[in-house]
Amino acid sequence: MKIALLALLGLALGALGGAALGIGAGLIWVEIFKTTSFEGYSGMLVFFTFMPLGAVIGGIGGALLFGIIAIRDAEIAIEREPVRRHDR
Template identity: 75%
Template sequence: MKIALLALLGLAFGALGGAALGISAGLAWIEIFRTPNFEGYSGMLVFFTFMPLGAAIGGIGGALPFAVIAIRDAGIGIAHEQAARRER
């Protein structure tokens, strides 16, 4: 349960951070490549392309480290339990 909770927490934080970075990357893209703003094209490009991509990449990138940390922590606890049982 702890592993799933930490993975979901990492997913949420990673998605928020990735969406913010995606918006920043989209705004940089618009400035660098001089994307026209005809009928809001540049805004749609940022919020319908860069933001979801950043959120997806950030969510995966946030969930994996949290899950790995939780799995390692669970593995260490099991190892300590087995060692304590052997000493008795």
């Protein structure tokens, strides 16, 4: 259950961060390639193309990252038996 909840948290945080990075990337794209602003074309490009792509990529990446961290934490949390020394 812990792994699933952390994966959902990673999905949400990754989607938010990815959307923000997507907006930034879109604004950079508009400035570098001098996209026209006629009837709001550049704004629609940023918010209907770059932001959703960033959110999807960030959400998947965040979910995978948090899921892997949770799985590794579950593996580490297992108690190990102490090493027994053999007296000679």
